[in-house]
Amino acid sequence: MGFRHTLRDDKLYFYERRDIMEQRHNYLKKIRQYRREDRPIVYLDETWANSHMAPERLWLDEQGRGGWKRPSGKGQRLIILHAGSETGWTPNADLVFRSKKNSTDYHDEMNSEHFLEWFQKLLVNIQPGSVIVLDNAPYHNSVVEKVPTKSSRKKEMQEWLTRKRIPFSDKDLKKDLFAKIQLSVPNRKLYATNEAAKACGHIVLRSPVAHCELNPIELVWADVKRYLKVHNKTFKLADLEQLVPDAFQSVTPEMWAKHCQHVQEEEERFWEKDGLQEESVEEYIIELGTEDDDDDIEVRDIEFEGEGEDSDGEQDECEPVMDENDRELLRSDAVSDA
Template sequence: MGFKYAKRNDKKYFYERKDIVDQRHRYLREIRKYRRMQKSIVFLDETWANSHVAPEKIWLDETDEGGWKRPSGRGKRLIILHAGEDMGWIPNAALVFRSKKQIGDYHDEMNSKHFEEWFEKTLIPNVPANSVIVLDNAPYHNRVIDPVPTKSSKKDVMQKWLTDHGITWERSDLKSDLMKKIKESNPRKAYATDVIAETNGHVVLRTPVAHCELNPIELVWSKVKGYLRVNNTSFKLADLESLVPAAFRSVSQEMWRHFCTHAIRKEEKFWEKDGLLEDAIDEFLIELNVDDDEEDEISDDEELDHEDRILMSADYEE
């Protein structure tokens, strides 16, 4: 009958949500424009590695003996932050530090203060002039300067915001009146990273939510972690940390170029698909009211697709 019993792919339907399609198409238009302008496109992201990381398969003798005994648990954790482009890693831009936690989401170990300090003092001085810096929607990447009040904000906060932005209000105004004036001013969010980048002649571009496949550094991280996995023999955090520079060197300029080209192919597929989806979504919205403020249920750390996993495992000539 043409049916098969398989794992459900919720991300597939998430991709077709109107707000996500709009977000994705804005990204695709912007990155196309910057490529036509021949700007350097710099991709950044974080990853992690545990001290007990090891290959899942090893050579064994006939008695199933061989290799080394891996300690139980995941061990202590390194957090790794870096950036690169089609010419390779951005020089002198790596940040590697030891996590205070062994479990939980590694994103909890980074905050906007630390990220912005690295962004301004380590990354920005080393990227090519007039670069486009691509990052995802992690909260610490996107600290809002002068946040816009919401309906739940206190009345005095709304009043102060309006005053700071040169908008008149009356003491008799209710919160609903103040909120209406705020919305009518059509405020735009201002992000700290954008301000830092623009002050130094660069532009920040954000990938759509849950579209990690558009960032080639995700494939780069697979190679870096693969190197650490194979060469980690002592299972000590200090030794794992000492392997990181060599793991970076294991990802050649050729690999970076190949992964960036792969991301461009992904962009082209989405561009074509979105053109076909546009009319279908318009019809669909007649029957379904999409809430743009709905909380996203799929993170940027979702698995990459089958094609990406094949690419991650490919070998390259130096």
């Protein structure tokens, strides 16, 4: 019959969600346009490294002896942030620091203030007119100015209207104040990363949700972690931290170019699969899990973390963390398929 019994790939559900398909189509059209314009494409991302990380396979003798024993647990964690392109790592763009939070999600270590500070340094180290590809982590989506929402306090709405010199009455209800705010805000939010990049002559392009295969730095992180696992002998965080620059150095420009070429092949695969055609597209910003509360966000929040679950129990950045509604949809689909 041509059927086989296999594990269900939950990512396929996200690939086929209408809103995420629209994100993917817009992204593919925009990045194709930028490549035609011969713009440099810069990819950035964050990852982690645990002090107890080590290869999962090792050589043993007939009695099962050999190799070295690693301590139990994951150990302490480093947070790593960097950027690169088909020509290799971006100069002076690495950021490595020690985790201070006891959290399973390394994204908790970063906030919009720290990210924007690093981002400003990145902007002066990339080629003019670059396109910067980033994902939808909350700290990537901080706005230039926080606009009150329907759930904001009345006083906050009044203060915002006062700063904008928009007249209102003390007798106005919250709904009246919010209506005036909606009439006064721009059609699109002004994101801090977008505005900073624009001021330096660059463009920010956000990748679609759950599409880590469209960012070559995900493959680069695998190379970096492979080096760290092989050379991590003491399982001490300080020693692991000293290995990170060498791990970066181990990823050559040729490796970066190969990974970028692979990503372009993935783009073509999606392009053909989705039956896309050449046309001009509007700029599309994905509002997903921003740090600023917004009652009017159209795309439902989905969280992604890790790089596929590894032997240390870390979940990979490519894997979706589904909420109960998503799981119920999958269970319902499974019942109907049966």
